[in-house]
Amino acid sequence: MSKRIAILGSTGSIGTAALEVIEHLGPPYQVASLSAHRQTARLVDQVRHHRPTAVALTAEHPAPATLEQLTALNVAIYRGPTGLEAMVRRDDVDVVLAAIVGAAGLPAVLAAVQAGKTLALANKEALVVAGALLLPQAKASGAPVLPVDSEHSAVFQAMQCGRLGEVRRVILTASGGPFRNWTRKELESATVQQALSHPTWRMGHKITIDSATMFNKALEIIEACWLFDLPPEKVEVVIHPESIIHSMVEFVDGSVIAQLSPPDMKTPIQYALTYPQRLTGLGKRLNLTHPLSLNFQPPDPARFPALRLAYEVVRTGGTMGAVFNAANEAAVAAFLAGKITLLEISRLVEVTMSQHRTTASPGLSDLLAADAWARAVVETQLGVAVHPVRSAATLS
Numbered sequence: 001m002s003k004r005i006a007i008l009g010s011t012g013s014i015g016t017a018a019l020e021v022i023e024h025l026g027p028p029y030q031v032a033s034l035s036a037h038r039q040t041a042r043l044v045d046q047v048r049h050h051r052p053t054a055v056a057l058t059a060e061h062p063a064p065a066t067l068e069q070l071t072a073l074n075v076a077i078y079r080g081p082t083g084l085e086a087m088v089r090r091d092d093v094d095v096v097l098a099a100i101v102g103a104a105g106l107p108a109v110l111a112a113v114q115a116g117k118t119l120a121l122a123n124k125e126a127l128v129v130a131g132a133l134l135l136p137q138a139k140a141s142g143a144p145v146l147p148v149d150s151e152h153s154a155v156f157q158a159m160q161c162g163r164l165g166e167v168r169r170v171i172l173t174a175s176g177g178p179f180r181n182w183t184r185k186e187l188e189s190a191t192v193q194q195a196l197s198h199p200t201w202r203m204g205h206k207i208t209i210d211s212a213t214m215f216n217k218a219l220e221i222i223e224a225c226w227l228f229d230l231p232p233e234k235v236e237v238v239i240h241p242e243s244i245i246h247s248m249v250e251f252v253d254g255s256v257i258a259q260l261s262p263p264d265m266k267t268p269i270q271y272a273l274t275y276p277q278r279l280t281g282l283g284k285r286l287n288l289t290h291p292l293s294l295n296f297q298p299p300d301p302a303r304f305p306a307l308r309l310a311y312e313v314v315r316t317g318g319t320m321g322a323v324f325n326a327a328n329e330a331a332v333a334a335f336l337a338g339k340i341t342l343l344e345i346s347r348l349v350e351v352t353m354s355q356h357r358t359t360a361s362p363g364l365s366d367l368l369a370a371d372a373w374a375r376a377v378v379e380t381q382l383g384v385a386v387h388p389v390r391s392a393a394t395l396s
Contacts (some may be wrong), residue, residue, distance in 0.1 A: 004093055004094045006035075007017075007034050008084065014148070025274070033053060034052050035100075036058070041066075058080060088111050088117060097269075109121070127223045131321070153272065169229065170240075174239050175243045177211040179300070184343075196208050214304040239296065266281070267283035298354060309374070334348075348381060
């Protein structure tokens with residue numbers, strides 16, 4: 001049975017890794033459609049190589065030369081966010097790999113599950129912002145939602161060893177980023193370049209800054225609660241610098257099941273695409289014949305307040321996830337632009353959350369309004385407009 005895959009954000013790091021995985025797997029796995037925002041030259045190259053039947057260009061005004069090149073390649077062209085939604089609904093799409101960061105990819109993700117497509121989710125924000133909408137719609141349409149994040153893929157794999165009622169806790173591992181050993185005083189003067197120097201992973205700017213502040217792990221706490229139907233007290237975080245154990249599940253009998261592999265996104269991408277099968281992988285292999293140490297330490301809430309805020313988001317629910325995510329996106333953009341310090345990111349997010357009047361049972365329009373409201377609040381605090389930064393790992 002064929003698996004025709006649409007990749008949302010095909011020019012970013014997740015998208016390009018997914019294309020490598022699909023090429024490695026070969027038939028019946030095939031590229032059905034691709035999308036890009038700014039890296040249109042790379043998209044054209046991908047279309048030439050992988051021959052999808054459709055592409056989506058999400059920029060408002062794609063270059064005429066790009067349109068001409070794609071037209072010459074005899075590929076259906078969709079434009080703008082509504083075009084992205086239409087593309088994922090095509091009959092020749094079976095699986096949608098969502099790798100667009102931020103709230104920008106949310107409407108297309110919702111469209112995918114409404115259409116009953118299998119959703120391979122690399123976009124944390126979709127569940128953080130709209131888990132209350134996404135998962136019920138996926139259940140109603142019968143659309144499977146499979147995690148692509150290495151941490152949630154690890155939890156998903158470990159969960160195969162027991163039932164949900166037997167889970168005592170989920171332990172998400174974090175590399176700790178470039179500042180895991182810095183004092184709070186040192187963090188006050190952290191530069192953008194230092195924050196972008198991740199010791200383990202090579203990612204786009206936004207997600208790398210989130211790793212430095214541990215907002216990425218905060219987003220993952222919220223995502224784990226939605227994905228695995230867990231209360232916040234059953235989700236914990238531990239710093240694991242080697243990034244070999246990608247997460248763990250502890251069961252009530254005391255057994256702890258962990259998933260281990262070298263840091264390589266191709267492994268969780270492939271598992272999501274081939275599930276429930278396991279096929280020969282393209283990712284790096286773990287060599288346990290060489291000496292290896294695995295270290296763990298608890299995160300410091302004083303240096304990384306994002307974790308505390310994440311638990312507040314889960315307990316509050318409603319539109320608070322949209323506010324948390326949008327405020328962080330706006331604050332990260334301000335930090336990358338040199339307008340604020342690293343520590344001010346969490347301060348801006350917390351102040352914005354404190355000013356929000358939560359809508360308990362929001363619809364999509366409520367979530368998008370909360371997103372816009374939070375960005376406006378951050379801009380008001382800064383006194384300047386800030387714009388989300390689309391990096392190589394997050395392009396749509």
